[in-house]
Amino acid sequence: MATDALRVLIVDDEEELVSALVERLQLRGFDARGVTTGAEALADLETTACDVVVLDVKMPGLGGLEVIKRIKRERPELEVVLLTGLGSSGSVEEGMEAGAFEFLMKPVKIDDLARILRSAGHGRDVEEAEE
């Protein structure tokens, strides 16, 4: 499973949220890991393989929108799912235009997230999609 599992990077400034999400996704068979800043996310993507990035829009320092723009510039094939709070429809539109795969409102339902991650990772692994 470890080799076939979808590699997911969670990026959110709330450390406790990141750790819980990582653990829950792992329990559902994802190869999940997390970081708490945009800069850490970009550094992580440089060194470690990844299929889908789950990215919080509002973060101190390097914000989610800036991060997605940089990811899409370097690696357009890497899918990004955006996490947003309430009342930031402007940011969502901007993120979708930047090439996000989908967006989810916080608090997220883990099953919705898992389903979206799978469909985002569909292009990478046909076998898994056929399962």
Next chain:
Amino acid sequence: MSLEDLPSPGAPERDLDSLISQGRYRRLFLTVLIAVSVVAVVPLLIMTGVNYYQYRQAFRSEVSRPMVGLATSGKQGLESFLDERLSALELVVRECTYEELQDPVRLGRLLVNMKQAFGGFVDFGVLDDKGVQITYAGPFELEGRSYESAPWYRQVAQHGTYVSDVFMGYRNAPHFVVAVEHDTDTGHFFVLRATIDSEVINRLVASLVTQPSADAFLVNQDGILQTPSRRYGAALDSAPLPRLAAGSQATLSEITDGRGEDVIVSHAQIEHSPFTLVLVSPQGELLAGWITLRRNLLIFLGVSVVLILAVVSVGARHMVNRYREADMLRATAYHKMEYTNKMAALGRLSAGVAHEINNPISIINEKAGLLKDLLLMSREMPPRDKLTELVDSVLRSADRCGSITHRLLGFAKHMEVRRETIDLDSLLIDVLGFLEKEAAYRNIEVTFAFPETPPRIVSDRGQLQQVFLNIINNAFAAVDDHGRIEIGVREADGERWAAWIEDNGVGIAEEHLAHIFDPFFTTKKGAGTGLGLSITYGIVQKLGGEIAVQSTVGEGTRFTVTLPKGPAEE
């Protein structure tokens, strides 16, 4: 806290009462009343005064002219009467020799002729230069009497002629004496003396009385009646009049006589005699027309003044009431506006607040979800440490939510004025708490510069929160991402603290600086109400403070709020 606990805009009656104090409107009412009354009544008083004076002058001259004329003609009549008698005596002493006049028969004949020609003569007497009456013609036996020491004899010897006061004498009827002196060729002199019956001048004087209430009489220099007076009694009684000024011209005076009656007196001295002619008329009768006119004038004035005061009083009361109503409406509107602004400020924060509250909810969601996952998906019971850690995390996040909602409600509820001791630095940090996340997301650097001693003031927490939230909100709107905001407090002077909020944002154009505290002035086209800073200004003033702004376009803006350390004076 429920929705009912939030203040409504209709609540602040106590606040308005202090603003709209009774005393302020009473003072305004009195000021208006006095000012308008003075403006309306003074010209009326002046006009009435001028009219009063002119009418009085007119009436007086109308009254005085005939009285003075009558006195003058009466004086002339009396003077010519006396002159005639003296001239007759002069003629006798010139035409007849001293020897002839010593003949009683001749003197008697002369007396008879004089009585017929002039009337009024009672007797004649001739006195030698020793004052002895050597010849007498008349009803009494007065021959041989010496008048050497009589004052009148010395006067006639000295001045040549003499007219005496009226006296009773032997006849027991009022009469007076006229006498002339004549020098003989032998170097001696003699005196011709005649007694004249007062009845003649009584008739002359009585003819000067033209009205039933008027009076005319003669007085001597001691104020003794020389002719009978209708008002003051018979001849030789004392006339109850003040001393009249001596003068040969007829003059008029208004006096109160000894009987307490106001009278108009015209008097003139009769030349070469001790007599003064006096004409008296009661003022009431002479000035009846004037008194009626004066009464009418005063009634007109009184009625006008009362009417003016009544109209002015009603008008002023109406005006002040309208003014007061307008003030109350304005105060109510202002208070609603303040409330609206506060709610709007909160509204602007709502996105940030929602996001902020959403994060701990998300954590709770995930931690609880993980707990459930572990319970359902693991074959064995998860370790106790793991469970405790998850539950702790849920509790911490719930706490976070609680503190956010408390802060929000705490801000919303402080609408009533309430004085308490406040540390300005912690209040500023509290207010910034609303914007902490926005600062983080937008990478705005917020720095503090607080003094070592707590900047403590006695003021209203809710109002101050609104003031600083408005200013700090503006600072956040002015700076770009990665901007810088400095918040600080310093001691302005012994009595006041100055708090400042400085940003390195877009700045305010110089032409706008003068208007930023004006209501409805805004440069955020469509986005602002233009009320925020005007309300901020109003609150700072109400709290006894001052607000100042310095700004340079492209460099930034600095707002300084200076607040008294003690409670603001009401």
